[in-house]
Every structure is written in structure tokens, then in C-alpha cells.
Amino acid sequence: MTDGFHRPRRRGVLLLAGLGLALWPVDPTPPPGAALEGVKSRDFLTVHTRNTPLTYYEGRLGPTGFEYELVRRFADYLGVSLTLEDDHNVSSVLASVREQGDLGAAALPLDPATPGVIYTQPVMLMQPIVVYRRGLHPPRTPADLVGLQIGTLKGTGISRVMHELQDSVPELSWKEATDLEIASLLKRVEDGSLDAAVVFEHQFRLNRLFFPEVEDGFKVGEKVAMAWALPDNQGMGLIDAANEFLVTLRASGKLDMLIDRYFGHDDYLEYVGARTFIQHVHGRLPRYEELFREAARRENFDWKLLAAVAYQESHWKPDATSPTGVRGMMMLTNATAEEMNISNRLDPAESIEGGARYLRSIEQRLPEEITGNDRLYMTLAAYNVGLGHLYDARKIVSMLGRDPDRWDDIRDALPLLQESKWYERTRHGYARGSEPVIYVRNIQRYLEILDYVDHNQQQFHQLNARLPDDNDNALFQIVPPKSKG
Structure with missing residues (x-):
């Protein structure tokens, strides 16, 4: 078994193809195990993900993040090394999975209607919630959202929840962003650019200490399943292996332990102290x-x-x-x-x-x-x-x-x-x-916060370098109220 870890950008993957490595069979009807055999023959698994604190990032002790932990264990399970392509948002993850394989792991919502990909069984369930800026009248029902400036992240599964909500509250309108991550969205709620946002509960739980002026409101819609995505034209070998791995991990209790380690502690510091x-x-x-x-x-x-x-x-x-x-x-x-x-x-x-x-x-x-x-x-x-x-x-x-x-x-x-x-x-x-x-527990938590703040400050600097703060209209697509006609 190998435990190597590579992190090339797109150019690295294209170079491998240029050297003649047959990443995918030409036959439009590949044998059932084509993708799995390809991974094992070249001895590494390529995973498309996002560089965020919730998925994958370079931490104090090296690569870390919930999705990274999972795919690293999956690569070990297959007996191959791991290559990460993290230069993505959600939509580009899916595009790269379709065009290049092997696997997309980026807090992807399970949507069977997505063209060109097939999903594993759910990794975990994600509950959408409304969060709002401290000082506003607390929204408690969907009707309270009408007239507020609301932001969401496109491609995360929240859009589907919002459109279902709009069926019962036609006056509801919101903004969707493709090129933002959760920290940037919550920052806009805190600084007043947005009144509220709809995010997943585990995302807010992990981030709330860093945005103390943002409050949680209420749960909205049904839970959304998070899953891995694979290309739908490369046989079932790799997806069967992924499902088998997830079943084994869940049965052992290790998947729940991993979820709890990353998303389960909301109260590790008393909130006012935080x-x-x-x-x-x-x-x-x-x-x-x-x-x-x-x-x-x-x-x-x-x-x-x-x-x-x-x-x-x-x-x-x-x-x-x-x-x-x-x-x-x-x-x-x-x-x-x-x-x-x-x-x-x-x-x-x-x-x-x-x-x-x-x-x-x-x-x-x-x-x-x-x-x-x-x-x-x-x-x-x-x-x-x-x-x-x-x-x-x-x-x-x-x-x-x-x-x-x-x-x-x-x-x-x-x-x-x-x-x-x-x-x-x-x-x-x-x-x-x-x-x-x-004493040690507190220092661990303070260090987590300092690492997280430092990481997100870097993300904000990168974002500001290419997307000016005074032009949020370029970042968001407005979803208007439903026509009564």
C-alpha cells in the first residue's frame, strides 16, 4: 500500500495525459471495472475538491479537512496514492469529474438529475438553516424573509431548497453566488452587505465563533444528502468500491466519529468567551x-x-x-x-x-x-x-x-x-x-480559531485581489420573486 500525496494543479493532470497515459478508455461502453482498473494501474486516485476549511486545506500539521480525511482513507483502502485538484468551485468540480475523473468530493449535494455524473450513497445529511445579522428583528418563519437581502451559495443544494420554499412564499427573493465560500458569505451578513443567508447547519456551527455578529434563525426545508460524484461513463467498479468503503466506515462507527470531530463541537468554548x-x-x-x-x-x-x-x-x-x-x-x-x-x-x-x-x-x-x-x-x-x-x-x-x-x-x-x-x-x-x-483543551481550541482566522484572512485577501468588494452585483445572481401570473 502506498500513502503518497500529490497536489498538482490542472496543468499537472493535463501533462500526464500528454505523456500518453491512458486515463480513460476510448470505447464508449467501457467494461464494468474500467475506472477502478485505471486508478490501480496508474497507482493514484485523482480527487477534485475545493480549498475551504470544510473540505480541504493546508493546516498547521499538513493537509486536513473533512473531505480530505475521507478521500485519503479511501485511497488507502484502494492501496493507491492520492492526487488532489483543489482549484475549484462546486460547478467546476462536476465539470472536471465529467471530463477527467476520477472522483469529486467537495460537499456536493446528491442530485440524480446532474448530467454526466453518478453519485455514491450519502456521506452525511446537511440541514439548511437561516442565519441573520445580529440587531435585526429575528426571522422565525419563511414569511419573515420577504424583503430581506438574502445570500446563498449556488450549486450546494440550497438553491433547490429555496425554490421549494418559494412555491409557498412566492414573494421570496434571494441572491446566489458561485465564486464565494461560506466564510465570505457570512462576512457579508456580518458587515451589512446582506441581511441574512441560508447555509447548512454544520457550516454555521463550525464558523459561528468567527462571525459573532451572525445569529442562527430557523431550519428550513428538508435535509440535503452530501455525496461523492463520479463520471457516469466509466463503469461501476470505482463507484462500487466507494460505496463499499463508505458502508464499511459507517458500520465501524468511524464515519460518525469523523463527522463529530469536524462538525460536532459547537460549544468547545463558551460562546461569550469565544x-x-x-x-x-x-x-x-x-x-x-x-x-x-x-x-x-x-x-x-x-x-x-x-x-x-x-x-x-x-x-x-x-x-x-x-x-x-x-x-x-x-x-x-x-x-x-x-x-x-x-x-x-x-x-x-x-x-x-x-x-x-x-x-x-x-x-x-x-x-x-x-x-x-x-x-x-x-x-x-x-x-x-x-x-x-x-x-x-x-x-x-x-x-x-x-x-x-x-x-x-x-x-x-x-x-x-x-x-x-x-x-x-x-x-x-x-x-x-x-x-x-x-488548559490543554483551551489552547487546542484557541489554536484552531487562530489557524482558521489566519486561513480565512488569506482567502479574503485572495478573493479581494480578483473580486472588488464594491461590486457584489458581479458576484451574485438575483433570483426574483415568482410571478403571480
């Missing part, structure tokens, strides 16, 4: 961002990780002081500041530098067997509770017959340091072990 965090991202963080970047370069960290730690410690307040005497942006003790050669804990540059250096020193003292995210999360926990208590938690994990190199097991053991029957058997004794668990 709104405050976003406000500070735009208000306080810019003053210190370059300091985080400089310290991150010196200690080989992601700057957003250092920023997330600093927010958890001090809410980016350089003069923060705790009752126990820790002070500054990174809340260093006197002893730690001395150890890290920091003379002024209240100087933000020194504090950030000292915190980054201390974080790295903890990481370097962990056993080599701890790797990846397990190593990162244990480092963060030790920054909060101390390395000695982390080692005590590792001892408890071993007593329980579990794996001391896995964060999931350490996370379960840390709160036991509050119970005498456990901490009396450790070297460093009692600790408020629940705190580092919350």
Missing part, C-alpha cells in the same frame, strides 16, 4: 504578533501556538499578575524567569521569549518515545502543572496498564492526582490535575 477571544484577536494580538513570530522562529514553534498559550495565560496582557506571583504575558515564575535569563517579566518581548524557551526546554526533557501531538499536548500540560506532576501522571497510567506515551491516557490520569489514593503513590504528591486538562 466572542471576547475573537475581539482580542483583532484588537490586542496585532500589537504582539511580530514578537510571537520572532520567538517562534528562534525556538522552532508555530507562532500561533505561542500566541494561544499566552492568551490562556494572560489574555495577552503584559502586566498580568496572579495571586501566586507569576507575572507577565507568559505568566512566568521568578524561578523560571531566572532559569531562562529573563530580567523583566513585564516586558512583553522578554516574557514571550522566556515562555517560548521554557516551553522548548520542557519538550526536550520528554522521553523520545512520545511523538506528534501527544508530545505537544504533554509539553503544554507540563507548562501548566509542572514536569514532575506530568511524570507522576505517566506513572499512574502505567499502573492502570495503559500507554504513558499517549495524551488521551495522560489526560484521563491527570485528574487522579487530586485523589489521595493515587497521589500518595507518586513522587510529587497532590496536584490540581483537572486544570492542565482544561
Whole structure:
């Protein structure tokens, strides 16, 4: 089995064809397994998708996204490597599937009437909802939408829902955009360009923390099935394999776990606290961002990780002081500041530098067997509770017959340091072990938000470079009210 990952643009795929690789048989009636045999013979699966946080994007640790996770597992299931073509919107995904194959995975609505493609069984169901700008009179029924400036994304399955709604509310009108993604649509609701939008519930759940001035209204229409699309003239081999893969993944419970991991946590930060965090991202963080970047370069960290730690410690307040005497942006003790050669804990540059250096020193003292995210999360926990208590938690994990190199097991053991029957058997004794668990969880979420904001800012910059904000008429197609005649 291979696990290679390639991400060529369109030119790369055309070059392969130019070299004479027979991607598709010429025979208009190919054998039943033609597409599957083609994938296996060239040893890679080509997937057409969209570069969005909900589907596929380059994250802090490499490629990520719900659809990416699925198609990567499908490629592994077939025993081939994966090639992604992400230079798409929904309509161009379908066009490329028809013209090039192999598979389209881009939050596509299952529509059997789509010419030239055939869909797999549903991957998941998507519930359309109305969202609106905070401060407007809350819409609660379809009739409340009449007269509002409403935006949707074309090709996502929302159009069909809206037209069905218009059958019962003929006065309803809305705008549809092809070249926008969900973040750009919600941004227009927040800044007043639109009054409301109709989006999928899971999209809003994932985005609501980044657009705190957008509220959810009510569910509208029936759920829409998301599915993968394949060309309808290449036999049934590949689609049968895809359906078999999805059935197996669903039966194992792994598909539901993946859906929950990406779309299930709407409340991982208390909402008011999340709104405050976003406000500070735009208000306080810019003053210190370059300091985080400089310290991150010196200690080989992601700057957003250092920023997330600093927010958890001090809410980016350089003069923060705790009752126990820790002070500054990174809340260093006197002893730690001395150890890290920091003379002024209240100087933000020194504090950030000292915190980054201390974080790295903890990481370097962990056993080599701890790797990846397990190593990162244990480092963060030790920054909060101390390395000695982390080692005590590792001892408890071993007593329980579990794996001391896995964060999931350490996370379960840390709160036991509050119970005498456990901490009396450790070297460093009692600790408020629940705190580092919350500490790490919060930093994970802050980091997710910072990654997401950073990614969407890049998307906004790219969008603004080719589509001026003052010409939204060029982005949207207006769907007028139904004629009463």
C-alpha cells in the first residue's frame, strides 16, 4: 500500500495525459471495472475538491479537512496514492469529474438529475438553516424573509431548497453566488452587505465563533444528502468500491466519529468567551504578533501556538499578575524567569521569549518515545502543572496498564492526582490535575480559531485581489420573486 500525496494543479493532470497515459478508455461502453482498473494501474486516485476549511486545506500539521480525511482513507483502502485538484468551485468540480475523473468530493449535494455524473450513497445529511445579522428583528418563519437581502451559495443544494420554499412564499427573493465560500458569505451578513443567508447547519456551527455578529434563525426545508460524484461513463467498479468503503466506515462507527470531530463541537468554548477571544484577536494580538513570530522562529514553534498559550495565560496582557506571583504575558515564575535569563517579566518581548524557551526546554526533557501531538499536548500540560506532576501522571497510567506515551491516557490520569489514593503513590504528591486538562483543551481550541482566522484572512485577501468588494452585483445572481401570473 502506498500513502503518497500529490497536489498538482490542472496543468499537472493535463501533462500526464500528454505523456500518453491512458486515463480513460476510448470505447464508449467501457467494461464494468474500467475506472477502478485505471486508478490501480496508474497507482493514484485523482480527487477534485475545493480549498475551504470544510473540505480541504493546508493546516498547521499538513493537509486536513473533512473531505480530505475521507478521500485519503479511501485511497488507502484502494492501496493507491492520492492526487488532489483543489482549484475549484462546486460547478467546476462536476465539470472536471465529467471530463477527467476520477472522483469529486467537495460537499456536493446528491442530485440524480446532474448530467454526466453518478453519485455514491450519502456521506452525511446537511440541514439548511437561516442565519441573520445580529440587531435585526429575528426571522422565525419563511414569511419573515420577504424583503430581506438574502445570500446563498449556488450549486450546494440550497438553491433547490429555496425554490421549494418559494412555491409557498412566492414573494421570496434571494441572491446566489458561485465564486464565494461560506466564510465570505457570512462576512457579508456580518458587515451589512446582506441581511441574512441560508447555509447548512454544520457550516454555521463550525464558523459561528468567527462571525459573532451572525445569529442562527430557523431550519428550513428538508435535509440535503452530501455525496461523492463520479463520471457516469466509466463503469461501476470505482463507484462500487466507494460505496463499499463508505458502508464499511459507517458500520465501524468511524464515519460518525469523523463527522463529530469536524462538525460536532459547537460549544468547545463558551460562546461569550469565544466572542471576547475573537475581539482580542483583532484588537490586542496585532500589537504582539511580530514578537510571537520572532520567538517562534528562534525556538522552532508555530507562532500561533505561542500566541494561544499566552492568551490562556494572560489574555495577552503584559502586566498580568496572579495571586501566586507569576507575572507577565507568559505568566512566568521568578524561578523560571531566572532559569531562562529573563530580567523583566513585564516586558512583553522578554516574557514571550522566556515562555517560548521554557516551553522548548520542557519538550526536550520528554522521553523520545512520545511523538506528534501527544508530545505537544504533554509539553503544554507540563507548562501548566509542572514536569514532575506530568511524570507522576505517566506513572499512574502505567499502573492502570495503559500507554504513558499517549495524551488521551495522560489526560484521563491527570485528574487522579487530586485523589489521595493515587497521589500518595507518586513522587510529587497532590496536584490540581483537572486544570492542565482544561488548559490543554483551551489552547487546542484557541489554536484552531487562530489557524482558521489566519486561513480565512488569506482567502479574503485572495478573493479581494480578483473580486472588488464594491461590486457584489458581479458576484451574485438575483433570483426574483415568482410571478403571480
